[in-house]
Amino acid sequence: MSNIFSKPTSLADWQLVKVSGQDNRVFLQGQITNDINRLSEQATLYAAHCDNKGRMWSTLLLFQRGDDIYYIVRKSVVKKQIAELAKYAVFSKVTIEPVQDLNIIGLVGNAIPSTIATKLSNISCFTENNITYIKLPLPQMRVIMVTPEPIQDDLLPCDEWLKLDLQAGYPIIDDNNMATLLPQACNLQSCDAISFEKGCYCGQEMVARAQFRGANTRGMYVIKGTSDVLPEIGSTLEYKLAGGWREGGIVLAAAKLDEKDGVCVQVVLNNGIDLNTPFRVYGNDNSRMTF
Incomplete structure (x- = not known):
């Protein structure tokens, strides 16, 4: 498969969102299924964002650059997803906005520089020279590059990255399936995307019931x-x-x-x-x- 991916892959079907402000960590802790305390500049976090019935608006891949928290989400859901998240931000000092000054591209196989692969061997992300590199381990090592540089035209199509996500078992939540499925219906409990020890978050009661009372079938x-x-x-x-x-x-x-x-x-x-x-x-x- 490495020979196929000799150049970067387009991630045009995904969107980068920034959550900034002094309350961003506390705010997100009350909104996502995973524990924000596990997030750092060298550790990403995979989570779901649910409604009050535990149904997923989206899945999120979160990472940190300085004091700001970013997440990657499917572009088809981002407008509605941000609107739902912002409903709970009224009393918090946070700003939630689609990112315009950074771009994301995918690297697989021969497209991953050996120096980047080495630096990611024991961590899941790092930022260097204003570029963030995020490691995805499945179905083989992949890297998402978050960069201020313009995206080149000669990229592999988005479908190539989508195929890898399907093989990896990462659920794809697009707009037609928003607010219809519990996280466990998409196996997120097996993707280390749900914390059952953290405090309250939107939809927690239903997510916990699905896990401990067999409410998910x-x-x-x-x-x-x-x-x-x-x-x-x-x-x-x-x-x-x-x-x-x-x-x-x-x-x-x-x-x-x-x-x-x-x-x-x-x-x-x-x-x-x-x-x-x-x-x-x-x-x-x-x-x-x-x-």
């Missing part, structure tokens, strides 16, 4: 196969039973794997489903997918 899966079309985000798939096809699941993301109709789909399904179950895009006889 769904999980996120990746299925692969062939299809002449990709399913729409937020739509359902069909799975085969003895009596025919039955509708089920929520599609989070989908990507083409090759030019021969190979596809990869991230979907939320009821737990306990038979892993030999065939799936297809709704109503499409030309698609077949399995776990």
Whole structure:
């Protein structure tokens, strides 16, 4: 795979947001599922931002530059997500805004300078010469570069980064799926994205109930196969039973794997489903997918 990624990858489908001000840490501690005290200039934080029912507005990758906290979020949700976050900022000295003076690009394989890879061997991020480097370990080492430099034109397409996120098991929350899923329905408890020891945050009661009282009955899966079309985000798939096809699941993301109709789909399904179950895009006889 390294030979494929000999140049940087576009992250145009993601947005960088800055949370600044003297109350930024205390404020975010009351809003996200993870413990902000774990965040530093050398340690990133993965978390969800939920409504008061525990349903996710988005997932966030947080990092720190000086006194400011930044997070990376899907661009399709950022306007609504910031608006929901800002509702609780009225009595805090914080400013939440999309970033205009920094850009983000992805580095994988041969595109990662060896000196950067070495510096990230025992930490998850660092800032040097006004450029922040963020390590993602799955499905192979990746680096997000946050830089004031303009983005070059010759980049690999966003879909290449999306495929890696699907393989890594990072849920993709786009606008069609906002405020519909608990974090555990997307396996965030397995991604070290939820702290069950920290204090209160928006949606905490429902997230805790899902964890300790079995209130969540769904999980996120990746299925692969062939299809002449990709399913729409937020739509359902069909799975085969003895009596025919039955509708089920929520599609989070989908990507083409090759030019021969190979596809990869991230979907939320009821737990306990038979892993030999065939799936297809709704109503499409030309698609077949399995776990």
